[in-house]
Amino acid sequence: MKKSLLNILLLSSVAAFGLTACDNKGPAETAGEKLDSSVEQVQEQAHDAADHANETLTVEEKGTLENAGERLDAAAQDVKEKAEDVKESAGEQVDKAQDAVEDAAAAADKKLEELKADVQ
Numbered sequence: 001m002k003k004s005l006l007n008i009l010l011l012s013s014v015a016a017f018g019l020t021a022c023d024n025k026g027p028a029e030t031a032g033e034k035l036d037s038s039v040e041q042v043q044e045q046a047h048d049a050a051d052h053a054n055e056t057l058t059v060e061e062k063g064t065l066e067n068a069g070e071r072l073d074a075a076a077q078d079v080k081e082k083a084e085d086v087k088e089s090a091g092e093q094v095d096k097a098q099d100a101v102e103d104a105a106a107a108a109d110k111k112l113e114e115l116k117a118d119v120q
Contacts, residue, residue, distance in 0.1 A: 025033075
């Protein structure tokens with residue numbers, strides 16, 4: 001009985017010491033809490049500033065951005081049309097070059113035949 005009473009007293013004192021130790025904040029824990037608080041304040045201020053900037057840009061430059069988008073769309077369409085024109089023109093030039101090569105080859109064959117006939 002004395003042993004169990006002693007165990008109960010020992011356990012009670014350890015628990016009481018543990019609970020009182022948890023209430024005491026060390027300098028590192030205090031500094032951590034202050035740092036957390038500071039970070040939260042900075043995040044809130046940054047979020048507020050971003051919201052304010054977004055509202056300002058949206059209201060004041062909405063027309064400007066829309067105009068820029070329309071100009072970009074028009075420019076893209078012009079580039080596409082000019083690329084198609086270049087493609088067609090290049091195809092025509094390739095056809096002309098091919099015809100010229102074929103004509104030159106025919107003329108060379110004719111000249112070669114004439115030279116052969118002269119040699120014989």
